[in-house]
Amino acid sequence: MLSKIVRTISNQLILFILIFGLYIIMHGHVTPGGGFQGGAVVASGVVMLIAAFGSSEIKKSLRESHLSVVESSGALIFIGMAFAGMGTIFFYNFLVGTPVFGGIPPTGPNPGNVWTGGVIPLMNFGVGLKVMAGLSAIVLAMALFSSGEEMEE
Amino acid sequence: MMQYIPFNIPFVAAALLVGVALFIFLFKRNLIKIVMGVAILSSGVNLFLIALGYRAGGVAPIYTATPEGVMVLPVPQALTLTNIVITVSVIALMLTMVMYIYRHMGDIDAKKSRLLKG
Amino acid sequence: MRQVFAWFVLITLVAFLITGALLMHPFGYPPSDMDDYMIANSQAETANNNVVAAVLFDYRGLDTLGEATVLFTAVTGVLMLFRALKRKENKL
Amino acid sequence: MEYLTVHSPILIVAIPLLAAFIIPLLSRLGSKVRDTFNVSLLGFVTFLVAILAIDIYANGARIYTLGASVPELARPEGYMVPVRIMFQVDGISIFMGLTITVVALAALVYSLQFVKNETGQDRFYSLFMLLYVGMIGLVFTGDMFNLFVFLEILSIAGAGLASYRVNLADAVEGGFKYIVISAVSALLVLFAIGILYGQYNLLSIAALANTMQFNTLDMIALAMLAIAFVMKLAGVPLHMWAPDTYAVAPAGITPMIYMSSAASMYALYRVTFTLYGGQFDTMPIGWVVIILGVLSMFIGVMMAIYQTDIKRLMAYHAISQSGYMLLGVGVGLAVLTDPVALANYGRDAMNGGIFHIINNALYKGMLFLTAEAIFFRIGTRDLNKMGGLAHNMKWTTIFFIIGALAISGIPPFNGFASKLLIYESVFRFNPLLSIIAMFVSLVTLASFTKVFYSAFTGPEMPAYREVREVPKSMIIGMGIMVACIIFFSIFPGLVVDTIVAPATDALIDQASYINGVMGAAP
Numbered sequence: 001m002l003s004k005i006v007r008t009i010s011n012q013l014i015l016f017i018l019i020f021g022l023y024i025i026m027h028g029h030v031t032p033g034g035g036f037q038g039g040a041v042v043a044s045g046v047v048m049l050i051a052a053f054g055s056s057e058i059k060k061s062l063r064e065s066h067l068s069v070v071e072s073s074g075a076l077i078f079i080g081m082a083f084a085g086m087g088t089i090f091f092y093n094f095l096v097g098t099p100v101f102g103g104i105p106p107t108g109p110n111p112g113n114v115w116t117g118g119v120i121p122l123m124n125f126g127v128g129l130k131v132m133a134g135l136s137a138i139v140l141a142m143a144l145f146s147s148g149e150e151m152e153e
Numbered sequence: 154m155m156q157y158i159p160f161n162i163p164f165v166a167a168a169l170l171v172g173v174a175l176f177i178f179l180f181k182r183n184l185i186k187i188v189m190g191v192a193i194l195s196s197g198v199n200l201f202l203i204a205l206g207y208r209a210g211g212v213a214p215i216y217t218a219t220p221e222g223v224m225v226l227p228v229p230q231a232l233t234l235t236n237i238v239i240t241v242s243v244i245a246l247m248l249t250m251v252m253y254i255y256r257h258m259g260d261i262d263a264k265k266s267r268l269l270k271g
Numbered sequence: 272m273r274q275v276f277a278w279f280v281l282i283t284l285v286a287f288l289i290t291g292a293l294l295m296h297p298f299g300y301p302p303s304d305m306d307d308y309m310i311a312n313s314q315a316e317t318a319n320n321n322v323v324a325a326v327l328f329d330y331r332g333l334d335t336l337g338e339a340t341v342l343f344t345a346v347t348g349v350l351m352l353f354r355a356l357k358r359k360e361n362k363l
Numbered sequence: 364m365e366y367l368t369v370h371s372p373i374l375i376v377a378i379p380l381l382a383a384f385i386i387p388l389l390s391r392l393g394s395k396v397r398d399t400f401n402v403s404l405l406g407f408v409t410f411l412v413a414i415l416a417i418d419i420y421a422n423g424a425r426i427y428t429l430g431a432s433v434p435e436l437a438r439p440e441g442y443m444v445p446v447r448i449m450f451q452v453d454g455i456s457i458f459m460g461l462t463i464t465v466v467a468l469a470a471l472v473y474s475l476q477f478v479k480n481e482t483g484q485d486r487f488y489s490l491f492m493l494l495y496v497g498m499i500g501l502v503f504t505g506d507m508f509n510l511f512v513f514l515e516i517l518s519i520a521g522a523g524l525a526s527y528r529v530n531l532a533d534a535v536e537g538g539f540k541y542i543v544i545s546a547v548s549a550l551l552v553l554f555a556i557g558i559l560y561g562q563y564n565l566l567s568i569a570a571l572a573n574t575m576q577f578n579t580l581d582m583i584a585l586a587m588l589a590i591a592f593v594m595k596l597a598g599v600p601l602h603m604w605a606p607d608t609y610a611v612a613p614a615g616i617t618p619m620i621y622m623s624s625a626a627s628m629y630a631l632y633r634v635t636f637t638l639y640g641g642q643f644d645t646m647p648i649g650w651v652v653i654i655l656g657v658l659s660m661f662i663g664v665m666m667a668i669y670q671t672d673i674k675r676l677m678a679y680h681a682i683s684q685s686g687y688m689l690l691g692v693g694v695g696l697a698v699l700t701d702p703v704a705l706a707n708y709g710r711d712a713m714n715g716g717i718f719h720i721i722n723n724a725l726y727k728g729m730l731f732l733t734a735e736a737i738f739f740r741i742g743t744r745d746l747n748k749m750g751g752l753a754h755n756m757k758w759t760t761i762f763f764i765i766g767a768l769a770i771s772g773i774p775p776f777n778g779f780a781s782k783l784l785i786y787e788s789v790f791r792f793n794p795l796l797s798i799i800a801m802f803v804s805l806v807t808l809a810s811f812t813k814v815f816y817s818a819f820t821g822p823e824m825p826a827y828r829e830v831r832e833v834p835k836s837m838i839i840g841m842g843i844m845v846a847c848i849i850f851f852s853i854f855p856g857l858v859v860d861t862i863v864a865p866a867t868d869a870l871i872d873q874a875s876y877i878n879g880v881m882g883a884a885p
Binding site for chain 1: 176
């Protein structure tokens with residue numbers, strides 16, 4: 001556990017990091033970014049918390065089994081979107097032209113519209129969930145192991 | 154092709170990074186250094202891929218509020234992103250194993266291990 | 272002997288790599304048949320401003336699924352290795 | 364049914380992948396549910412592989428383009444190069460797919476009891492499915508970068524599983540060695556893909572083969588790909604990892620890791636035959652493959668003689684047997700541009716080499732399982748400490764005898780069928796190679812006789828009086844493989860004609876692979 005200053009500041013900062021990460025995830029189809037990058041940003045926030053509070057403190061509120069469930073669901077969202085296109089073909093972008101994220105941007109440079117992209121924003125969301133949970137779980141498990149704590153099964 | 158040599162510096166840099174990594178694999182026996190070698194090898198490959206996709210004077214291949222003009226190739230960027238994530242995964246697993254080896258042997262020098270010597 | 276051999280291997284490989292690098296297409300002027308199609312059609316086909324995202328999730332979607340799978344594999348592997356060995360007799 | 368046939372290439376990959384994601388959630392319902400789910404799911408995938416195989420043997424190779432509007436639309440309409448990822452399943456792919464699926468089914472059934480008392484089983488099965496996905500995707504894909512991604516999936520899953528028994532120091536070290544080798548070889552593959560992509564701006568194997576110019580850069584890329592795949596398949600100068608990793612991996616996983624080496628061998632064949640085949644004179648590459656094969660055969664078996672650890676011994680035999688496959692297919696590769704020689708003996712040599720892949724996967728996998736069954740009951744892999752196990756482990760003994768006879772190429776068994784094909788055809792190419800191959804086979808027999816005598820025969824040892832036969836699921840797992848071995852032994856001609864010959868044709872016939880994607884030749 002680090003000093004009180006670090007703990008207070010990271011407590012405040014985590015909110016901004018989360019919002020920034022979510023922004024990167026949800027705007028992946030319009031601006032640079034996407035699920036992997038945004039997920040990594042959020043996971044870095046979790047790593048900051050682990051560094052500030054110590055892994056045993058974090059373990060009380062964040063268990064790897066929960067992270068594992070979040071990760072599995074993120075992966076399921078991603079592969080589920082791919083399977084949902086199976087009416088035509090695997091990975092078919094079936095939402096283009098429908099009311100849900102179906103807007104088609106004008107060809108050429110344009111100001112950008114979040115309500116476009118078909119399945120891509122949803123896939124980005126799934127990947128984002130998966131990456132943030134996965135990377136956090138890795139770091140948490142490593143921190144717990146090196147501090148000598150036994151993990152649940 | 155010889156007249157292009159001055160423009161090919163990024164490719165040469167990538168090749169040298171790969172060479173540094175190969176040097177580590179051939180001469181270093183510390184497990185952490187081997188993991189770093191994998192990271193450097195991966196960086197070399199990433200640099201190579203990204204350099205492949207550059208087009209002179211190109212902008213990022215994103216249409217949102219972008220200036221008119223030629224765009225750099227998008228596929229190498231996707232390949233690089235894939236390779237970065239894969240490298241992160243490989244390194245995480247490698248470090249896990251190194252932690253276990255350290256716990257078992259109290260040392261991370263491959264020369265002291267029966268299996269890893271070769 | 273082993274050292275000499277290792278140096279020989281290293282120098283040969285690096286020479287190969289640098290030859291390869293020098294023979295590549297001129298930096299900044301790549302061939303671009305496949306990529307031009309993606310740049311031109313990503314907005315119409317995938318309704319997407321970000322061409323890289325279109326490549327990642329649509330044109331080469333399976334690669335991204337594979338990449339996500341690699342990350343999943345690594346996380347599963349790490350958590351499996353760090354598991355408690357409680358139910359076993361021969362603990363660490 | 365129609366729907367399943369059309370979409371079976373992707374379903375075979377995607378359903379186990381979905382299962383791997385679900386298993387961590389599902390195992391909260393209890394281990395019975397999870398085990399039933401796993402076995403029935405892999406059974407369903409086996410069924411899908413079977414219907415895809417029937418379709419391919421009837422109607423020829425299949426293309427499945429992901430994300431296009433129809434599966435066969437490899438290129439966008441009116442455009443000259445393929446843009447999307449495609450699965451391209453032809454004779455050799457489905458041959459490997461069948462082999463991998465049979466081995467995976469047996470290994471899964473075997474594992475059910477084997478890991479019953481360990482912790483972390485849900486993740487074990489999740490990784491098992493991912494390893495299967497990696498292998499099957501590697502053999503189905505028609506895209507270079509996709510091949511790299513699947514190579515990484517199988518490497519990481521394999522390394523994680525190899526060090527499953529983390530309480531043993533050797534296990535973690537074996538896994539570490541495997542992952543370092545895998546990471547380096549995969550990154551070399553990626554570098555080679557970068558070179559090819561930079562020159563042609565293509566990633567599809569068929570389109571690359573179509574535009575290949577065979578200049579210096581292509582040769583550098585070929586060298587890198589070959590080094591990487593030989594490293595991964597444990598061919599001899601780069602075989603150091605194999606004994607360590609095979610020896611420590613848990614049962615059920617050793618055959619799977621062995622199959623992932625075979626999948627890398629498939630990748631080597633795919634690159635040398637399909638990507639670099641054609642007009643180019645393949646004689647030198649063929650000789651390189653032949654020399655690698657002979658070295659692997661000879662050095663592998665010579666190292667095996669001295670081993671006292673039963674699984675290390677079998678691992679060296681696995682290296683040695685890979686040599687036969689490389690030898691057979693290498694002869695075919697060397698004469699690829701010579702139609703007369705190809706028809707005379709090249710095709711037979713390749714048939715032998717490819718038939719040996721499936722034979723070897725079956726009996727070698729089975730032998731690994733019997734070795735692990737012994738370890739399961741008596742807790743040691745040291746041959747000097749074993750003895751008299753035939754008294755108590757009857758099934759294991761019978762299975763071991765069948766496997767040992769098959770691997771040594773004793774007549775009624777399937778190992779003899781494929782080895783005979785190799786001997787005869789290689790003899791006409793170069794008699795010396797054939798004599799070496801026969802000699803290696805004799806040494807293999809000697810080595811397995813030694814194992815049999817020291818482990819199974821002799822008086823009942825007092826320490827092992829309480830040893831019982833292994834649990835039922837382990838016997839069933841081994842039994843699946845033995846059933847296949849016996850079937851292949853009785854009908855070798857049928858098997859060669861039905862599944863091996865199409866695989867050979869698919870490797871030789873580069874033009875139809877290209878035409879599948881690029882359309883008829885101009």
